Amino acid sequence: MNLTVSMIQFDILFGSPKENYVKVKELINKAMKSNPDVIMLPELWTTGYDLTRLDEIADYKGETTISFIGSLAKQYRVTIVAGSIAKKESDKEIYNTMFVFNPNGKVVHQYSKVHLFRLMNEEKYLLAGNEKGSFAIGNVPSAGLICYDIRFPEWVRVHTINNGAKLLFVTAEWPKPRIDHWRNLLISRAIENQCYVLACNRVGKDPDNEFGGNSLVIDPWGQVLAEGSTEEAIITTTIDTNLVDEIRKRIPIFEDRRVDLY
Numbered sequence: 001m002n003l004t005v006s007m008i009q010f011d012i013l014f015g016s017p018k019e020n021y022v023k024v025k026e027l028i029n030k031a032m033k034s035n036p037d038v039i040m041l042p043e044l045w046t047t048g049y050d051l052t053r054l055d056e057i058a059d060y061k062g063e064t065t066i067s068f069i070g071s072l073a074k075q076y077r078v079t080i081v082a083g084s085i086a087k088k089e090s091d092k093e094i095y096n097t098m099f100v101f102n103p104n105g106k107v108v109h110q111y112s113k114v115h116l117f118r119l120m121n122e123e124k125y126l127l128a129g130n131e132k133g134s135f136a137i138g139n140v141p142s143a144g145l146i147c148y149d150i151r152f153p154e155w156v157r158v159h160t161i162n163n164g165a166k167l168l169f170v171t172a173e174w175p176k177p178r179i180d181h182w183r184n185l186l187i188s189r190a191i192e193n194q195c196y197v198l199a200c201n202r203v204g205k206d207p208d209n210e211f212g213g214n215s216l217v218i219d220p221w222g223q224v225l226a227e228g229s230t231e232e233a234i235i236t237t238t239i240d241t242n243l244v245d246e247i248r249k250r251i252p253i254f255e256d257r258r259v260d261l262y
């Protein structure tokens with residue numbers, strides 16, 4: 001099955017959900033000119049890392065995002081992997097949550113980042129999720145991961161071994177100084193899991209960090225099919241999901257695992 005995916009890597013306005021909604025609407029309109037099947041956004045795209053103000057600016061139960069992105073998905077009949085947003089469940093209960101919308105505009109999946117990133121103080125302002133990132137695009141098993149999650153290969157493996165994920169959607173605000181880690185970790189996750197990795201990272205700066213962009217589409221053989229720069233861009237690529245089965249047949253790593261040893 002061929003799937004055309006557009007990743008929107010943009011500069012998130014710090015702590016300004018209203019302005020970010022306006023910007024994302026324009027960018028989705030622009031992305032639709034390439035007629036993608038799936039659109040993808042970066043991590044915490046409504047607020048950025050304005051963590052100290054999250055109690056005020058996080059989206060209560062994700063309601064605004066659900067109605068806003070849901071109506072765009074329905075209007076354009078497109079799947080939207082809506083990166084992640086700060087979702088407020090109740091006072092002081094805020095999660096970093098990915099929402100996936102089908103082309104009818106319905107939420108088909110929610111996943112809250114399970115590994116909070118202490119280097120950016122996430123654990124002081126956010127709660128960690130406890131659920132898996134598995135969902136399907138049509139009938140293609142997929143999984144969502146959020147930024148720091150990619151440093152945990154055993155977590156990624158849960159989705160490929162137990163749930164058969166063929167596509168890994170990674171949303172991020174990955175800082176520029178460690179962009180080599182981003183690239184190498186993502187290529188490794190693709191090779192060791194023999195799956196596509198579709199990874200969308202923001203660009204620009206906030207008061208504490210500069211972000212590296214470098215959004216990537218990597219095939220199950222580890223080849224980079226498309227790559228962003230440090231500038232705002234819409235990166236559009238068509239992938240063939242059948243390649244996952246071919247590669248998994250060619251080198252049957254899942255069958256060859258020594259489950260008696262580990």
Ligand SMILES: O=C(O)CCC(=O)C(=O)O
Pocket residue numbers: 117120146147148149151173174175178181
């Ligand atoms: O692991 C890293 O180096 C970056 C992670 C990160 O920025 C995040 O999870 O927000």
